[in-house]
Amino acid sequence: MIKLEDVTKIYDLGKGSTVTAVKGVTLEIGAGEFTAIVGRSGSGKTTLLNLAAGLTRPTSGRVTLDGVELWGLNDRQQSHTRNRTIGFVFQFPSLMPTLTVHENVVLPTTFSSNGHKTNAHERAEAMLERVGLSDKLRSYPRQLSAGQQQRVVIARSLINDPQVLLADEPTSNLDEKTEQEIIGLFHELHRSLGLTIVLITHTRQLVAAGMRSVEMANGVIVSDSAASG
Amino acid sequence: MNLLQLAWKNISGNELRSWVVALCALLVAAFALFATLLLRGAATSLELAAERLGADIIVVPEGAQTEMEGALLMGVPAHFWMPEENVAKLAAITGVEAVSPQIYLATLQDASCCTVSEMFMVAYDPQTDFTVRPWLDRQLPGGLGLGEVIGGDYIFATEANDGILVYGDLVRLKGNLEPTGTGLDQTLFFTMDTAHRLAVVSEMRAVEPLNIPPNQVSAVLLQTKPGVDTEELAVEIYRTVPGVYPIQSANLFQSSRTQLKSLLSTVVIVMALIWPLAVVLIGMIYLMAANERRRELGVLRALGATRRFVAQSLLAEASVLAFCGALVGVFLAVLAIYLFRRLIMVSLGVPFLLPAAGPLALQIGIGLLLSMASVFLAALAPAIKISRQDPAIAMRE
Numbered sequence: 095m096i097k098l099e100d101v102t103k104i105y106d107l108g109k110g111s112t113v114t115a116v117k118g119v120t121l122e123i124g125a126g127e128f129t130a131i132v133g134r135s136g137s138g139k140t141t142l143l144n145l146a147a148g149l150t151r152p153t154s155g156r157v158t159l160d161g162v163e164l165w166g167l168n169d170r171q172q173s174h175t176r177n178r179t180i181g182f183v184f185q186f187p188s189l190m191p192t193l194t195v196h197e198n199v200v201l202p203t204t205f206s207s208n209g210h211k212t213n214a215h216e217r218a219e220a221m222l223e224r225v226g227l228s229d230k231l232r233s234y235p236r237q238l239s240a241g242q243q244q245r246v247v248i249a250r251s252l253i254n255d256p257q258v259l260l261a262d263e264p265t266s267n268l269d270e271k272t273e274q275e276i277i278g279l280f281h282e283l284h285r286s287l288g289l290t291i292v293l294i295t296h297t298r299q300l301v302a303a304g305m306r307s308v309e310m311a312n313g314v315i316v317s318d319s320a321a322s323g
Numbered sequence: 324m325n326l327l328q329l330a331w332k333n334i335s336g337n338e339l340r341s342w343v344v345a346l347c348a349l350l351v352a353a354f355a356l357f358a359t360l361l362l363r364g365a366a367t368s369l370e371l372a373a374e375r376l377g378a379d380i381i382v383v384p385e386g387a388q389t390e391m392e393g394a395l396l397m398g399v400p401a402h403f404w405m406p407e408e409n410v411a412k413l414a415a416i417t418g419v420e421a422v423s424p425q426i427y428l429a430t431l432q433d434a435s436c437c438t439v440s441e442m443f444m445v446a447y448d449p450q451t452d453f454t455v456r457p458w459l460d461r462q463l464p465g466g467l468g469l470g471e472v473i474g475g476d477y478i479f480a481t482e483a484n485d486g487i488l489v490y491g492d493l494v495r496l497k498g499n500l501e502p503t504g505t506g507l508d509q510t511l512f513f514t515m516d517t518a519h520r521l522a523v524v525s526e527m528r529a530v531e532p533l534n535i536p537p538n539q540v541s542a543v544l545l546q547t548k549p550g551v552d553t554e555e556l557a558v559e560i561y562r563t564v565p566g567v568y569p570i571q572s573a574n575l576f577q578s579s580r581t582q583l584k585s586l587l588s589t590v591v592i593v594m595a596l597i598w599p600l601a602v603v604l605i606g607m608i609y610l611m612a613a614n615e616r617r618r619e620l621g622v623l624r625a626l627g628a629t630r631r632f633v634a635q636s637l638l639a640e641a642s643v644l645a646f647c648g649a650l651v652g653v654f655l656a657v658l659a660i661y662l663f664r665r666l667i668m669v670s671l672g673v674p675f676l677l678p679a680a681g682p683l684a685l686q687i688g689i690g691l692l693l694s695m696a697s698v699f700l701a702a703l704a705p706a707i708k709i710s711r712q713d714p715a716i717a718m719r720e
Contacts, residue, residue, distance in 0.1 A: 141715070144715035147625065149624070149625055149714040149718075150714070150715035150716065169629055173632075176625065176626075177626065177627020182622075188618075188622045190619060192333050192336025192337070197332070200324055201324065202626045202627055204324045205626060205629070205632065206627070254627075
């Protein structure tokens with residue numbers, strides 16, 4: 095499904111200074127897998143996720159999604175692939191503050207050129223019902239709690255029926271109870287929809303039985319439960 | 324949700340920024356339109372007035388040039404005289420096709436015998452006239468009879484049966500001339516016979532009698548033969564007829580034309596300051612807005628928005644604000660010109676004619692386009708810059 099081959103990402107900090115966030119990483123994530131990428135802050139987890147989604151260009155190496163090399167596509171094709179195939183849940187509040195909950199969920203369909211535009215409103219309502227927020231359609235993000243906002247983000251990530259869900263520390267700003275609820279929701283989506291999920295977390299506590307666990311440190315993969323069997 | 328709806332949501336969600344951008348667009352559009360309307364209105368008015376006189380040269384007593392222009396331009400009554408024998412002298416000069424004398428009069432100030440105070444009046448000789456007659460032929464083929472008058476665009480009857488009280492005599496307003504935006508719009512025209520009747524009636528019915536010195540005229544309007552150099556003819560007139568000053572119609576309203584040139588320079592300087600300032604200010608606002616919304620725009624890219632969509636959404640937002648601001652701006656400019664045109668004419672000393680609907684619509688369109696282009700131009704660089712940014716970097720703190 096997602097394949098990174100000998101991928102390196104070096105950030106230019108200006109004045110000749112650089113930082114290597116990811117060093118020669120090779121990783122393959124199969125369809126329907128629930129993978130947790132763990133590691134300390136600064137270990138390169140978020141950069142790895144961004145590379146997998148085509149949100150940043152690798153300095154070297156290849157990134158393929160469903161056999162298609164992402165950086166061989168033009169901007170329109172790449173954006174279309176992201177829109178059609180990947181759902182994102184970010185660590186930071188990522189809802190558009192000027193849009194209502196319903197409009198936020200519908201937003202990705204704006205960029206769709208396929209059939210996702212049809213029935214977008216009905217599907218948005220269904221997604222919001224799925225995450226337990228069907229009564230917040232007309233609310234604005236500022237009127238919701240952090241946990242509710244992340245639920246809306248999850249609903250938004252599902253609106254285009256993606257094959258992959260990429261979540262970058264989605265519970266880092268939440269209390270423990272809400273964190274459990276959100277993680278439970280991911281497991282439920284994995285079970286019911288068969289989604290490929292890549293979850294980044296800095297704590298191993300969220301890695302449940304049956305999940306693949308990839309650990310990163312200093313930009314390299316130091317352990318992979320799939321490899322170790 | 325489409326591009327415009329998204330743009331509108333951002334506009335309504337960022338009120339302060341939206342107001343500042345719209346205000347800049349308003350100022351650019353309002354100033355540009357106000358200035359061009361004023362300058363074009365004044366220039367058109369001057370051209371129309373010179374054209375309407377229909378004379379190649381106007382001969383006035385020496386020293387009366389300024390008073391003559393004041394009367395024609397602003398309708399300020401003129402009082403000057405020269406011997407009637409000058410008419411024959413001028414007609415005898417080689418190159419002169421036709422001559423026609425005129426007498427300039429004025430109603431009394433705040434007198435019960437005149438319904439309009441200090442109104443400029445022109446008496447013409449219907450036998451030789453070639454300036455008033457062409458307009459009359461279009462509207463009153465029979466010409467004006469004794470006691471009949473025709474008025475400029477602003478003149479209207481104040482008494483019953485189209486009457487206007489002039490020196491105690493009730494003259495009949497037979498019609499109005501098309502507007503020129505000059506003093507001619509506030510001028511009353513009649514034949515010299517009517518002028519002499521007014522003088523006679525005024526002896527009995529007016530507060531003060533109307534004085535027309537015998538064998539005197541105020542000005543002589545002159546047409547040249549085809550191919551004659553008016554400048555050379557003017558020099559010849561000045562040399563051969565003592566005590567007169569020939570004003571070539573090309574040089575007529577010279578002080579107003581100079582005034583207009585100076586106004587144009589001022590407008591160009593102010594515009595040269597305001598326009599780049601507005602563009603830079605809007606550009607900075609959009610650069611700050613784009614930076615402030617960096618993460619938001621990065622999220623849009625992650626959700627599948629193309630670079631083009633991100634740039635277009637910022638430009639659509641700017642264009643909507645520019646259009647709304649500019650629309651209000653042109654409305655205010657037209658309203659200000661319409662309401663205060665008399666005040667502007669008097670304070671700037673230039674005539675003014677509001678353009679017809681077609682040219683006005685064209686000028687409004689140009690004002691709107693200029694304003695929208697300014698905002699678009701200002702927002703273009705920030706929009707392109709932010710759209711080209713790596714989404715992952717844009718989303719980082």
